[in-house]
Amino acid sequence: MSDVLVAPVQAPPQEQRGHGTRLLVPILAFAGIVTALMQTLIVPVVPELPRLLNASAADTIWAVTATLLAAAVATPIVGRLGDMYGKRRLLLVSLGLLVVGSSVAGLSTTLVPLIAGRVLQGLAAGVIPLGISIMRDELPSEKLGSATAVMSASLGVGGAIGLPVAALLAQTTDWHVLFWTSAVLGAGAFVLVWAKIPSGAAPAGGRFDLPGAIALSAALIALLLAISKGASWGWGAPLTTSLFAGALVLFLAWGWWELRTPAPLVDLRTTAHRQVLLTNLASIIFGFSMFAMSLVLPQLLQLPTTTGYGLGQTMLAAGLVMAPMGLVMMAMAPVSARITDAFGPRTTLMIGAGVVALSYGLGVFFMAEIWQLVVVSAIMGAGVGLSYGAMPALIMGAVPRSETAAANSLNTLMRSIGTSVSSAVAGVVLAQLTITAGGAELPSQTAFQVVLGIGASAALVALGIAAFLPRRTKAL
Template sequence: MQTLVIPLVPKLPALLGASPADATWAVTATLLAAAVATPVVGRLGDMVGKRRMLLISLALLTVGSAIAGLSTGLTPMIIGRVLQGLSAGVIPLGISIMRDELPPERLGAATATMSSSMGVGGAVGLPTAALIADNADWHVLFWISAGLGAVAAVLVLTLIPESRVRTGGRFDFIGAAGLSTVLVCLLLAISKGSGWGWSSGLTIGLLAAAVIVLLAWGWWELRIRQPLVDLRTSARRQVLLTNLASATFGFAMFGMSLVLPQLLQLPTATGYGLGQSMLAVGLVLAPQGLVMMVVSRWSARISAARGPKVTLMLGALVVAAGYGLAVVLMSAIWQLVLVSCILGAGVGLAYGAMPALVMAAVPVSETAAANSLNTLMRAIGTSVSSAAAGAVLATLTITVGGAALPSQDGLRMVLAICAGAALAALAIAAFLPKRRSPGGTTTH
């Protein structure tokens, strides 16, 4: 869902009869909906059943894809993309179901694979979407996603048991509304700030509203008995540091999604661009997804032997090394494939370790909510990275054929910033406590 519309972005204004600024809502709407849905769906999964919420999420995905597949204008497209975004809780719900159903010896590898699938889907989805968009009607993209969502729902309905682990109780509607307001204000300011102006009244007002509502929300969550997010559990050292490391790592990993495609697509007249098509970009990045899938299995083995803390640190180190290599290797396609695979290996290691760290520090009854919060932290880190990288690339430009394009120094600076963020994630992970098993007991 994240990469589905990327090949369409330049064409969306013409396809939907909208201005370029309005057409970007087809991307922004999914981001906002996913941010709001992830913690809410996770909490509801703990309360009323993870399988039930997984089926609801897949139904939203299928319906949203069908609406987008039927759309000829901007409004139905945005509605469809919002519904697609509301399905974002499937990954943390899936990881949480695994904790309830699988024996301990299979849990590590299963959750590592499921977590890394977030990266795998994006890496494999981009070339697939580009190929379809170039050779068929663009609506086909959404009908394929609708069909896959329906198939997934049938498989879940027939093969996945409903977990007996539930918290029950009342849903925290005030907490959900407060957190949703914070996320919408924050992410809207981050994603639209460059267009509106970072010093504009609207951007500053949204950021100020996010801070004020966040403080009120925190007070409310500490006050009630069954909060949307248990802040006391979230403040535990292992949970807090894992979430901070996840947000920082999310910031770090976005660089490869922004810089590598631009390097491949920028015209050769720049002296450093490779002048490739979007399909070529997808094919160059596709091996990254396969590397993530393979490395996620190694991640589980390393975590079993040395603990997920070591795995997360190793992943952050590999990503930092990959960005360092990218600063000097950016002049040929094979170099970018190599860098992409190294970065994919680091992401696979880190993403495999994060769920294990979270689940080792929270009760079984809070698994879905805790995993959802961790997923949300990664998404926030990615959104902040997108804004920061965009600001750098908008400042450091060159003019080619009358058009302002990102300079090589700007691209290298983004890579260096992301390498620094990966090292920051490494430093945060170093302060995590010693290895703990998923049940929460210390192992030796």
């Protein structure tokens, strides 16, 4: 791309920020929740897709994998483009892609257009980091902490609330309604952003790093394909090992290029800053830890009671048990901001990681009744809400304003990589520790307890990493 002929300017002075932005936080949070709904939107119909689309189960799982890959590729690229060309503009583009993708999926009757629609939905993943970056530009410092905590929590809220809503729609209507509902919600978010969100500071301009974007995209696709498909292909299979090796080579080549190009996609020197590096590392581990609960609880709830530990519930009931986690996450956003204001984001992140570890520890022993899983889910939501609120504050306290969207997008990507690794690890454990019930191989109770134990250990590792962060941080 050619250079953008616009001079970078600073954000509005502190005393001028916050005027006319009363609706900014709820609109951006709504957009974040709508985008996060794409994570769990299709989950209730995945078992039925082979029949609905006349395709094999191995092929239909690409309706899930394609969204994961598209989101991983889009997140860092959209963040950089937002810094260069305007965050509100890229936010509208992302929401537009979500609407188009939902419409394509809503019209689909075969697998290929459904996958195409899911790819477009995945390309909207940059909405949350873009929203956080807009808040940094528009809000006064005394409102920024709670606002970014709410926006960051919307990632988990959308995923948690989306499961029961999607299950209800899937059970009572045609499956296409899932996508038309997301199209309507996305269109509503688009209109609200277009009408009420200010343009903010002028874009920074510069030249887009196309070679860096291609190399990073290829590396992420290779890595996430190997992680997500390794169990079915075989972890030692030539294709899996080739993808891991290719990802390593591509990441090294990308890093070499980013350190030498004058306008990198990701400023690795900034990323190597102690505060940014440790926050991103903690985010990977934390994403790994958090997702384990999302894998264990629905399966425990839906396994037949004949296993002796399954609770025999429907997908809708399982979603309703998970929903409190999302609601508590949102409720904890202002608490996260208050702790950060009083003691710094490092303390908030450490407390959040400790609460997550506690929830997993309880889950190992309390899984016999639905109410126990509701309590465990709610405690998990509290820990995640605290931690997710602290991460943007840590990132923005260590990067210049002109790199806010790119830095927040990279942090979001780190969490996504952690959840992908968590899914693979949990899948291996649940596949290896099984029992036979009703003629089928099912995960054993021990398998679930091991996964929960791994999640607790990961949360404690994240806590340990957070302990090395600076005690206080001041936004640049």
